[in-house]
Amino acid sequence: MIKKLFILILLFTFQLFPQSDDAVKKEIESILKKLPSTTKVALLIVKPLTQDTIFQLNHTRSMIPASNTKLFTTAASLSILGGDFVLSTKILSDDNDLSDSTINGNIYIKGYGNSLFTSSDMDSLVNVIKDMGIKKITGNVIGDDSFFDEIYSRKDWIDDEHANVRLPAISGLVVDRNRRFTYRKRRGRVRRYYHNISNPPLFAAEILKRKLKKAQISVSGKALKGITPDDVKSLAESDITLRHLVKEINKHSDNFLAECLFKTLGAVTSGKQGNSFYSTQAVLGFIEDNGIYSDGTSVVDGSGISRFDQITVGAIVGILEKMYFSLKSYKDFYNSLSIAGIDGTLEKRMHKTKAENNFHGKTGTLNGVSSLSGYLKTPNGEEVIVSMIFEFSRGGTNFHRRIEDKIIEALTDLD
Helix, strand or coil: CHHHHHHHHHHHHHHHCCECHHHHHHHHHHHHCCCCCCCEEEEEEEECCCCEEEEEECCCCCECCHHHHHHHHHHHHHHHHCCCCEEEEEEEECCCCCCCCEECCCEEEEEEECCCCCHHHHHHHHHHHHHCCCCEECCCEEEECCCECCCCCHHHHCCCCCCCCCCCCCCCCCCHHHEEEEEEEECCEEEEEEEECCCHHHHHHHHHHHHHHHCCCEECCCEEECCCCCCCEEEEEEEEEHHHHHHHHHHHCCHHHHHHHHHHHHHHHHCCCECHHHHHHHHHHHHHHCCCCCCCCECCCCCCCCCCCEECHHHHHHHHHHHHCCCCCHHHHHHHCEECCCCHHHCCCCCCCCCCCCCEEEEEEECCEEEEEEEEECCCCCEEEEEEEEECCCCHHHHHHHHHHHHHHHHCCEC
16 A cells, blocks of 8 residues: 555656656657658757757758748748738729819739738728729729739749649739639539639739729729839828737648748839749748857748748757747747647647646648748747657658657656
């Protein structure tokens, strides 16, 4: 009886008090032994305030990061542009005198990287124009997406790209994620289907023309694709902040939004038309300027869909450390990450563990790849940064995710 009581006390004490770094390291080693022998692994865990390394394994090995690439896109964007940076969609006119309730000329809709703009947002802009007393437009309705280049598909800017994730057109002007919705009756139910559109500026112009007419504003001309002249009057605009967009990207691992932000970053930093070259240069420049480990790092897109993205966990931890010490951007970056057991891509993971509502991180998944990186707090309130990538041919995604979760859960016992 006394022996059983002693064992219970030991177990209770073990659960109540944190473990030493060495004990946690041994537990992680034990977890990693469960991996198939064919799985490639890279793992780095550090305490940013003390610069102590808790665990490292292949931290300089270049691997496929999957959606952990979004950490680079969003961190660079927040650091360079700031969370208050505005991405907009504007309606403009080349007639500066609207006192006669007529736009004698063209009306333009131009996008500046606002990838969340919807048909409902356009309704609001049309109502603003109607409230201005505009009743007639003598010219054309012109869609302008010249903020980015016209290379809409990732496979057209990445040589020999074979990724099988198909995205809508990546463009400076976006309406409804550049998808057209149709409704069909199937098996007694009306179902909604969407189709990716091929000409975003024309698509936007057609929608705007239709909504203007519905608002009793006559349009004499056509819906066209074109370029907005310099001397124009702004009629209405719809804005989002970068912090809002980054939150959508990281929490839900949104590939389309990430690629649009990638090109926005290139456009703003270069002062020229956004393209993949300027975007890549902006991200790599951010890495270099902040002294982040860059050997073995190759970034070709903003989402991490491409298997040509190659990044080390050392570089990922470097990004997370840079953001951790950023007075300007850390709050926006931290709040954009998914919370274990609570929301985003981590909503259904680590439930009823000490990692729930503690670990804030970014997941990554491709065929044969799983990654997880982020921040968590130890029982004494100290922050820990962790990044891990697995490339595997056996075991499957869910198995490797459970390994990731076990490692995070082990870290919550650190002293």
